[in-house]
Amino acid sequence: MQLVKVGLCAFGMSGKVFHAPFLKQHPGFFLSAIVERSKEESKLQYPDAVIYHSVEEMLQNADVDLIVVNTPVQTHFEYTKMVLEAGKNVIVEKPFAVNVEEAEELVRIAESKNLFLSVYQNRRFDRDYLQVQKIISEGKLGAIKEVEIRFDRFRTEPSAKEHKENPELNGSGAVHDLGSHLVDQATQLFGFPEKTFADIFPMKGQNYANDYFEILLYYKNDVRVRLKSSAFTKEDHFAYKIHGDKGSFLQERSDNQENELVAGAIPLYGKDWVKPLAESDGILNYSDENSESKRVTTLSEQGNYMNYYQQIYEHIVFGYVLPSLGSEVVQNMKIIEAAIESSKKGKVIDLN
Structure with a gap:
């Protein structure tokens, strides 16, 4: 099975509950990098993941194929743009951005770099x-x-x-x-x-x-x-x-x-x-x-939130339809x- 290496931008409630457990249990993903600014809470459950203290540090050093932007909404535009410009595919939590202008710019960047941008509509x-x-x-x-x-x-x-x-x-x-x-x-x-x-x-x-x-x-x-x-x-x-x-x-x-x-x-x-x-x-x-x-x-x-990550995996490996792509969620x-x-x-x- 092809392995997709993933970086997680934060280890707060959403990281602990909605993302890390699914990435750990899905055999096609490897959670290889986690951003924790001042703590190392993830080390116990995810000992194989390298802890970074900023998104910038992770982008500079981590070997990842996909990054999950699960930070506060006011930072979604900044971090998602940063991730895309670093050449990485991205999942960004809802709400996509704080306004339409930001969301549309992120979609344009992703398309110009031939990267995918999916919004986590669990x-x-x-x-x-x-x-x-x-x-x-x-x-x-x-x-x-x-x-x-x-x-x-x-x-x-x-x-x-x-x-x-x-x-x-x-x-x-x-x-x-x-x-x-x-x-x-x-x-x-x-x-x-x-x-x-x-x-x-x-x-x-x-x-x-x-x-x-x-x-x-x-x-x-x-x-x-x-x-x-x-x-x-x-x-x-x-x-x-x-x-x-x-x-x-x-x-x-x-x-x-x-x-x-x-x-x-x-x-x-x-x-x-x-x-x-x-x-x-x-x-x-x-x-x-x-x-x-x-x-x-x-x-x-x-229901099963694992199906979201299964669809992400199938898009990466088999080219199947991407769930909740950014250009679609802009309409929301x-x-x-x-x-x-x-x-x-x-x-x-x-x-x-």
């Missing part, structure tokens, strides 16, 4: 999203008319992460963070919308970045897709509500990969590794081909930027 591999994708593709709901996708949390106290909480920093707040997932799922399911209208503000107060948003996407044929998130939601049931002219589908946000990884779960290669659900997590209510009404509970199949950035403009101006923004 929520495409959540069990709940995959179930929604499956139900829509089966056509049981008929023509889709109205959709709501939510990603709520109950985090009423500000975190200690300056890059997420400081309203003065471009890219801070829920719209760039959780909004990147919701916008991505909307465009994956329904394509690029025609217009948008948004309400975005900080529920914790003006000293903090936005932690609430509602983004309305206008599609052709009067289809509406609503994206919502709040940091003040103690309890919520269905994260996805899909309504068509033949029925409705309600789906809970049931994927537990992040929680299991934080708790120390080891992701397996080629196998399911998350705990199975104890009960159903969806409701499908539709009219069948005989116009008879049917209401059934559904159980989503397991355009929606996020337009939503912010809409909220500030209080008007609908034409995306065309």
Whole structure:
């Protein structure tokens, strides 16, 4: 098996949870370099990886084929550009960048150097999203008319992460963070919308970045897709509500990969590794081909973030399609930027 050597730009939460474990377990990758500015926490679990104290030092000295930029969003442009100019393929975490201009420049650099640039949209591999994708593709709901996708949390106290909480920093707040997932799922399911209208503000107060948003996407044929998130939601049931002219589908946000990884779960290669659900997590209510009404509970199949890295590996070795390529995710950035403009101006923004 061809071995792909990888460098990791940071060993914080994302490095420990979303990247290093998968790179270690996938037989086609070798995690050979990790940036830790002042600590050496990775040495115990990843003794074969060389620790560097800056991204610049890693680029100058490490023998790697691929680099993961998993630093705060405000540094994505700087580091991704640095990696590309050093001739390395790159995976950059969402949000891609703080604005469209930065994202487009990174895409241009990657294309000019014949390198690949993929954005780590791991929520495409959540069990709940995959179930929604499956139900829509089966056509049981008929023509889709109205959709709501939510990603709520109950985090009423500000975190200690300056890059997420400081309203003065471009890219801070829920719209760039959780909004990147919701916008991505909307465009994956329904394509690029025609217009948008948004309400975005900080529920914790003006000293903090936005932690609430509602983004309305206008599609052709009067289809509406609503994206919502709040940091003040103690309890919520269905994260996805899909309504068509033949029925409705309600789906809970049931994927537990992040929680299991934080708790120390080891992701397996080629196998399911998350705990199975104890009960159903969806409701499908539709009219069948005989116009008879049917209401059934559904159980989503397991998701697996390993599939993202498997697709990356297959692109490198076999030339298969690259997952979430930068030129595709730039479109998501355009929606996020337009939503912010809409909220500030209080008007609908034409995306065309």
